[in-house]
Amino acid sequence: MSDGPDTIAALASGAGRAGVAVIRVSGPAVPAIARALLGRLPSPRRAVVAAFAGADGRALDRGVALYFPAPASFTGEHVLELQGHGSPVLVDRLLARLLELGARLAEPGEFSRRAFLNDKLSLDQAEAIADAIDAGSSAAASAAMRSLEGVFAREIEALRSALIELRVYTEAAIDFPDEDDVDFLGDGEIAGRLADIRRRLAALIDRAREGARLREGLRLVILGAPNVGKSSLLNRLARRDTAIVTEIAGTTRDVLHEQLAIDGLPLTLVDTAGLRETDDPIEAEGVRRARAELAQADRVLLVVDDSRGPGPDDHCLLEEIGDRCPVSVIANKIDLSGAAAGETRLAGREAVRLSATTGAGLDALAAHLRRAAGLAGDSEPDFVARRRHLEALARADAALDRGHDRLVVDAAGELLAEELRVAQAALGEITGAFTSEDLLGAIFSSFCIGK
Numbered sequence: 001m002s003d004g005p006d007t008i009a010a011l012a013s014g015a016g017r018a019g020v021a022v023i024r025v026s027g028p029a030v031p032a033i034a035r036a037l038l039g040r041l042p043s044p045r046r047a048v049v050a051a052f053a054g055a056d057g058r059a060l061d062r063g064v065a066l067y068f069p070a071p072a073s074f075t076g077e078h079v080l081e082l083q084g085h086g087s088p089v090l091v092d093r094l095l096a097r098l099l100e101l102g103a104r105l106a107e108p109g110e111f112s113r114r115a116f117l118n119d120k121l122s123l124d125q126a127e128a129i130a131d132a133i134d135a136g137s138s139a140a141a142s143a144a145m146r147s148l149e150g151v152f153a154r155e156i157e158a159l160r161s162a163l164i165e166l167r168v169y170t171e172a173a174i175d176f177p178d179e180d181d182v183d184f185l186g187d188g189e190i191a192g193r194l195a196d197i198r199r200r201l202a203a204l205i206d207r208a209r210e211g212a213r214l215r216e217g218l219r220l221v222i223l224g225a226p227n228v229g230k231s232s233l234l235n236r237l238a239r240r241d242t243a244i245v246t247e248i249a250g251t252t253r254d255v256l257h258e259q260l261a262i263d264g265l266p267l268t269l270v271d272t273a274g275l276r277e278t279d280d281p282i283e284a285e286g287v288r289r290a291r292a293e294l295a296q297a298d299r300v301l302l303v304v305d306d307s308r309g310p311g312p313d314d315h316c317l318l319e320e321i322g323d324r325c326p327v328s329v330i331a332n333k334i335d336l337s338g339a340a341a342g343e344t345r346l347a348g349r350e351a352v353r354l355s356a357t358t359g360a361g362l363d364a365l366a367a368h369l370r371r372a373a374g375l376a377g378d379s380e381p382d383f384v385a386r387r388r389h390l391e392a393l394a395r396a397d398a399a400l401d402r403g404h405d406r407l408v409v410d411a412a413g414e415l416l417a418e419e420l421r422v423a424q425a426a427l428g429e430i431t432g433a434f435t436s437e438d439l440l441g442a443i444f445s446s447f448c449i450g451k
């Protein structure tokens with residue numbers, strides 16, 4: 001046995017019954033497996049229709065086979081793609097046959113990991129594949145595609161090269177201090193370049209934040225007195241009947257989560273029992289959960305009945321929320337109050353007047369939430385970003401901040417050079433130019449099998 005990579009196989013299309021199932025095989029044993037399974041090695045990149053032969057020579061299934069020789073394949077290895085019938089039983093039998101022929105089952109993300117290790121993808125591009133597959137809205141899907149095209153990776157790499165150049169320049173200034181009576185550290189060249197890099201990094205952080213918001217969206221908790229129309233609003237937004245809408249006060253006892261997207265912005269809406277004090281043990285548990293939800297929320301939608309306006313309970317709620325979480329007051333039932341739909345202010349907070357029953361004012365709510373998410377304007381974020389990316393960008397930013405002080409306050413070139421190195425390494429983690437084995441494991445194991 002060679003000590004190179006082995007050959008892996010997995011179902012690449014969704015599990016369950018479907019018209020077609022795609023099984024992907026990657027590794028050095030692919031040509032031998034193809035000959036045994038198909039009776040021949042198909043011409044590269046040409047779809048052939050063939051029987052997939054079992055050990056006894058009888059057909060397990062019939063379908064399309066595609067052979068991509070290394071290195072021109074997704075993983076950079078020899079790859080065989082088998083498109084068979086989408087029955088779980090047939091898929092299992094075909095996978096079993098591939099294992100018999102020397103493949104092993106792929107671990108989650110293992111195909112993408114091999115593509116990354118063979119320089120087919122940068123790390124953020126590999127993540128973009130997962131994001132494109134998981135995308136909850138069409139805006140998120142197109143941003144994931146732009147990430148996959150390398151938009152984010154190119155910007156990060158450009159910044160990283162600027163950092164490397166500045167570090168080399170700074171180290172040269174340290175090695176040749178006061179050459180010809182020129183003060184390299186103090187002549188403003190290094191400070192100017194550093195300021196420029198910090199400006200570019202700050203702009204990239206803003207765009208990455210938007211990209212992360214697009215991927216993750218807003219988590220909204222719906223609060224309000226009984227019967228103001230919380231469940232009706234949720235149903236109207238979700239256009240489904242997941243929450244129980246009744247005229248008995250206090251029916252929504254448990255916490256309900258609803259995932260949806262409005263105008264391309266993913267939302268997690270959480271309908272709660274509210275925060276009111278109660279002796280009913282079941283309701284008390286609901287209140288405890290509502291408080292826990294509040295801690296994780298990006299924003300509270302406090303629903304009030306516009307024909308009555310915010311009541312004493314609502315003011316208590318606002319007091320309890322304090323500035324722990326931004327609040328939008330939703331003044332519902334304008335079909336009863338007769339007020340005009342749209343954005344306004346109530347109880348000192350941003351507010352939207354609408355009717356869950358007629359749907360009036362829902363456009364204003366969508367615009368309001370997009371603005372709350374920092375997605376104002378018509379421009380879509382041009383790439384998706386993850387928490388991991390934001391965290392690495394923040395570390396780079398902090399290092400440059402310290403570096404600036406080392407230069408300006410301490411005039412210590414060596415210490416600046418060290419901070420530049422830290423910033424450079426942090427940016428390198430995003431694209432995978434500088435990545436530990438642990439981080440790779442954590443990223444790729446969160447992928448689905450077959451990616």
Ligand code: GDP
Pocket residue numbers: 224225226227228229230231232233244245246247249250251252332333334335336354355356357358
């Ligand atoms: P919750 O207890 O806050 O969840 O309130 P529900 O969603 O269960 O609604 C309570 C009652 O108010 C139901 O009879 C709804 O049909 C009614 N309701 C909800 N929204 C509106 C609205 O915009 N206009 C009118 N006229 N009735 C509404």
Ligand code: ZN
Pocket residue numbers: 230231232243244245251252
């Ligand atoms: Zn309700």
